[in-house]
Structure formats: C-alpha cells, structure tokens
Amino acid sequence: MKSMTLKEISGLKINKNPLSYIDVKTPEIKKNEVLVQVNACAVCHTELDEIEGRIKPIKLPVIPGHQIIGRVIETGSEVKKLKKGDRVGIGWINSACGKCEYCRSGFENLCPEFIATGKDVDGGYAEYTKINENYAALIPENFSDEEASPLLCAGAVGYRALKLTNIKDKMNLGFLGFGASNHLVLKMAKAIYPDLKLFVFARSEIERKLAIELGAYWCGDIQEIPAEKLNAIIDTTPVWMPIVEVLKNLKPNGRLVINNIRKEEFDKNYLINIDYPRDLWMEKEIKSVANVTFNNIKEVLEITSNHDIKPTMQIFNLDEANIALNEIKNKKIFGAKVLRIS
Secondary structure, three states: EEEEHHHOOOOOOOOOEEEEEEEEHHHHHHOEEEEEEEEEEEEEEEHHHHHHOOOOOOOEOOOOOOOOEEEEEEEEEOOOOOOOOOOEEEEEEEEOOOHHHHHHHHOOOOOOEEEEEEEEOOOOEOOOOEEHHHHOEOOOOOHHHHHHHHHHHHHHHHHHHHHHHHOOOOEEEEEEOOOOHHHHHHHHHHHHHOOOEEEOOOOHHHHHHHHHOOOOOEEEEEOOOOOEEEEEEEEEEOOOOHHHHHHHHHHEEEEEEEOOOOOOOOOOOOOOOOHHHHHHHOOOEEEEEEOHHHHHHHHHHHHHHHHHHHHHHEEEEEEHHHHHHHHHHHOOOOOOOEEEEE
C-alpha cells in the first residue's frame, strides 16, 4: 500500500520533506481487529511534535496520522460490533489497558499503557490501517469523509478542553490561537451555550477574520487586552509566550486550559515574566489536557452531528502531506488541513 512514512526524527528545524512517499506492507489484522481502507486523514500539529522530536518514545519507522475516516473491509474472527462496509473513525486513542484505576474510572486517556495512533502504532497517512474494534467509532452519515476527519482529534480534544474550562452560559470564553481545534470548539461552544461571549486571540489576520465570520464577540492579537475579563481561555498555540500574555485577562477563579501534547522550546530572547498578583492570584488556575478518551470521540461526533457543525478545511492528496505539514509549521493555517486518500 502507499504511505507517507516517518523514517527518522528531523530535529527542531523540520526539513521540507520529513515524510517519505513509499510502499509498505498492508497491515495484517488480529482476531479482535478490523482492517480499514482509509478515505481521509486530517493533519495535526502533533505530527510536527513527532517529526521534530518533542514526543518520545516513538516507533520508527512510523506512519503518522490519528484523525482517520475509512471503511471496514475485513474483520477478525472475534469481531462482533462492526461489519464490512461500516464507516468508522480512528482517533489518537488506539488502545488502553482497561484495568488500571484510570481506565476503570473513565479516564483511559491517563492510562500508563495508553497507545497512540500514528505514534506507537501506524496511523492514517496510508491507504489502509487497522484498529481494535472497541476503539473504532461509527461516523454519522451527514458528514463527508473529509468533514468528519478533523472531528477525531481537533474536535475531540477541543471538546475535552471545553469541558475542562467549567464554562457556563452567559460567561466569557477565550480562544488563544484559532486553527483546526479552536475554530471547531468555538462552533461547539456557540451551539451548546448560545449566550456565551467568545473572545479570540490570534496573531494571524486571516484567523481573526475567520473568527469574526464564525461569530466571535471580540478578536485581537495575542498581546491585546479586551475590555472584559474572561472566565476561561483555551490555548492551542504551540509555544509558551502566548499563555503568559493572556493570563492577565482571566477573572478571579478563571481557568486557562492548555490543549497541547507538547510546547516548543522557549524563545531564549523572550523573558518569561509571570506576575503573581496580576496573573495567578485570586484562585486562577492552569490546567492541561492529556489525550482523549474514546467517549470524547463519540460525544463530539454526536454533538457536531446534532448541530450540523462542520470544519473549515483545506484538502490535500496523500503525497502532499509534507506540504500540509510545512504550512502548519509556517503558520499558514485556515481551519483544518485534511488528506484525501481514497
């Protein structure tokens, strides 16, 4: 099968073509797995974290991609939930142990044996992939393959971040960065909490324009200060500086939720200066998002389907994955980027 494969870590300066367009062996399924013909796979900043070495350990060589939409074409002998022809989605959670304290309490995203798609096992930048039937989600019919793909991570982890804000209707919610994830979260927040005021901090004028089109109450650059304080802010930027800049905009008891697996290195020319009474006092807090649960994926598919929420996106062919990744690296972002594979 055709694939875009990561053979080695490129370091912090991604080269122009970090992935190789090569033929690899089609996966062989186990008795509890299904073989999926991949139709679409969205591109995530986490792939850059893998390529540039911020996420360790990582299986090498590996086929990246964890926002996978495809059709089941073969089932293992013990598969009961799925059948040939089912359209399914595969996210970052490939499996968890199912036995530890976290799995038993619904927090398999924190499982010490968490297996990540496209990192620990091969993912969706290929014509075929495989998955345990318990971690494949059925896709609602009102989405095309390309529309559903970003919901598997940008949507699901964004939804988890939204839940962790503890936001309620008629409050003020901020979005720091406005790419694949936060533009979907804004749409979900508007649908769930119709009287929220939505504030967007983004460096890119294109992103700010999109935010206004999608209904943001206020948009500004990262260092701008809105007239109102915020109850919560969701950060999806890849670097440290923006979160330091926006802490001062939180109300007392406000929460900043950082929606990243990794942050890029500190800019040595930028002095990190958190002012405790201004930025953290009055019971403000910072919380991180770690992975997603399988239930997060099912929930976000239900919410977006019921409210007809679809991503803004750009489409690439499989062999153009390096182009999409370099555009993300160079901040050329307008919604989500999706690979159309078959």
